[in-house]
């Protein structure tokens with residue numbers, strides 16, 4: 001039996017996906033992306049899972065597998081693109097946290113950028129080195145990076161191909177946090193998020209994503225629909241009741 005390159009562990013409401021190809025610094029090939037997407041499809045349907053963490057064994061991921069795509073034609077490379085999987089992550093109806101140690105480069109950083117939050121340790125090195133291969137970021141990097149850190153800083157990273165370390169990434173807003181044990185920190189954050197009402201989280205994520213995709217007035221209209229949608233949930237009733245009764249709410253996702 002071949003060793004699995006993408007692993008899944010579920011601990012109560014938290015799923016942890018681990019990219020597991022450490023010999024190649026977790027370079028991502030199409031089979032791994034297909035496996036990741038299948039895992040996500042399963043987790044999307046699993047109501048017991050409320051938050052998803054993605055991490056890598058030793059490193060996060062040093063990008064797309066360069067050797068695997070060396071002989072591709074332009075059409076093949078477009079078909080091979082990771083964009084569908086990363087778009088699924090961006091639109092995933094539950095919070096997703098990337099935990100980054102070591103290299104998060106190229107497609108690896110693009111995977112982390114599609115997640116909602118990023119927690120790293122001091123070893124983290126984040127960059128988009130595709131320019132050095134005669135390429136450019138091909139899985140959302142030129143769009144998601146400037147949205148997150150602004151055009152000038154994004155251009156510096158994309159044009160130079162040079163990675164930034166954890167401190168700079170934190171200063172840029174590319175990392176939300178640096179922690180000695182980033183997986184433990186992510187699980188702590190995931191437990192906090194798992195205690196929140198899932199429908200509100202899902203709708204809030206859609207609203208924030210929409211802030212970058214849709215013209216302002218339409219996005220505000222969507223937000224008002226999302227707000228009203230939350231009003232119809234049992235969790236809204238529970239939240240308001242718990243506030244009045246001066247106790248912690250217990251959200252069920254209904």
Ligand code: CAA
Pocket residue numbers: 023024025027028062063064065066067068082103105106107108110129130133136137138139
């Ligand atoms: N693809 C395939 N193999 C990779 C890889 C990648 N992206 N990154 C690392 N590896 C492999 C190396 O070939 C090496 O394998 P062997 O031991 O069999 O030779 C192993 O991982 C260890 O790597 P190094 O010996 O190079 O380790 P290092 O510590 O000296 O250097 C590094 C680390 C700076 C990350 C270097 O490996 C590197 O530059 N990797 C490529 C990074 C890159 O260019 N990523 C972008 C890829 S293109 C992309 O992602 C397109 C997109 O937008 C989707």
